[in-house]
Amino acid sequence: MKQLILLALLSVSLLSCKDTRPKDGKFHIITTTSMITDLVENIGGDKVEVQGLMGAGVDPHLYKASEGDVSKLSNANMILYSGLHLEGKLVEVFEKMKRQNINTVAISDALDKKDLIGSTLFESNYDPHIWFDVKNWELITVFVEKQLSEALPEHKEYFKANAVTYLEKLKVLKEEIEAEIATLPEDKRRLVTAHDAFNYFGKAYKFDVVGLQGLSTATEAGVQDVQKTAAYIIDHKVKAVFIESSVPRRTVEALKAAVNSKKHEVVIGGTLFSDALGNPGTPEGTYIGMFKFNVHTIVSALK
Structure with missing residues (x-):
């Protein structure tokens, strides 16, 4: 109605x-x-x-x-x-x-x-x-x-x-971002996030990208998604996963718990801006500032 x-x-x-x-x-x-x-x-x-x-x-x-x-x-x-x-x-x-x-x-x-x-x-x-x-x-x-x-x-x-x-x-x-990404060895360029928003980033900067949810947040991650992603993290010894500012963090928290329960330590490396910028008046409130913040957060957590 x-x-x-x-x-x-x-x-x-x-x-x-x-x-x-x-x-x-x-x-x-x-x-x-x-x-x-x-x-x-x-x-x-x-x-x-x-x-x-x-x-x-x-x-x-x-x-x-x-x-x-x-x-x-x-x-x-x-x-x-x-x-x-x-x-x-x-x-x-x-x-x-x-x-x-x-x-x-x-x-x-x-x-x-x-x-x-x-x-x-x-x-x-x-x-x-x-x-x-x-x-x-x-x-x-x-x-x-x-x-x-x-x-x-x-x-x-x-x-x-x-x-x-x-x-x-x-x-x-x-x-600037290419110089910072270059400090991260290619075998550590594995980006696990809340949903599949970073494929263009991965293609451009040689990251293997895994999203817990699909391309749209309208589809929620299920138990199988969590288990499959957890297996990927363990197999590739991924150190950190990332939440997103526009996506609820509960699924990434569940993913972290699933990985840690299998005796592999993974941390939440930070919050990335995916489908929206940060607050107006902050550096992350601009496209350029958002991109710099994301790259620094990713590289720092995965090193």
């Missing part, structure tokens, strides 16, 4: 969206995940007003639109979302927005399908955690700059200059 009420409200909101868009002269962009919000703020600067739906610690796999979200989306000049069914419960809402001629863009469209990691277990058939390869984020930066420039051509040079500056920062980020 609640879902039907929400859809009804959505329909009413969409019917009136052309009359209710903000008349304050600002270009309003609604983003979904905090990673996208941070990126658009870096490129758009003071020429756009950016509002993110999902804050720190919010799981996009499980996120459902509230009545307030529907109003924000229907009044936006542009909507930027990740795509590849990361925001699986918002797909219908995005389609309705597109039909109402609201510029609704998936940033994953920046990437060639051949560069995506396939998965028969996820609805889109691709792993949606594309931000964990900095090279992908560089391509997405260029893509977002193009989207903003097409929407606001009078600020094209401004957006381009901001994108160039941000791309330089991403280049420095790559150099």
Whole structure:
């Protein structure tokens, strides 16, 4: 019933969206995940007003639109979302927005399908955690700059200059994290986490990645998942496993207990940011700061 009420409200909101868009002269962009919000703020600067739906610690796999979200989306000049069914419960809402001629863009469209990691277990058939390869984020930066420039051509040079500056920062980020990862022997690069969010990271930086849950947190880990992952940890003498800021820690705690019960000591190496950034105003509240934090946490715990 609640879902039907929400859809009804959505329909009413969409019917009136052309009359209710903000008349304050600002270009309003609604983003979904905090990673996208941070990126658009870096490129758009003071020429756009950016509002993110999902804050720190919010799981996009499980996120459902509230009545307030529907109003924000229907009044936006542009909507930027990740795509590849990361925001699986918002797909219908995005389609309705597109039909109402609201510029609704998936940033994953920046990437060639051949560069995506396939998965028969996820609805889109691709792993949606594309931000964990900095090279992908560089391509997405260029893509977002193009989207903003097409929407606001009078600020094209401004957006381009901001994108160039941000791309330089991403280049420095790559150099820093590659240098830190290089201090960890390849035979110790085994990353066990709460859910399967780090495959792009693993591919880019030569880590063997194991997620206790699948690609989506909508599927919970069962006893067999815990036992299988515990066996992997013991067989490969993994020293640490990691919880995630947007996923409940109970399954990783159960995994640790299962491993320790078999006389193999494993510790929780720390909390990683996976599907959301850290709190605003902290280094981890930015994409670059999040990536540095994750790499330092992983390398320090596995050494």
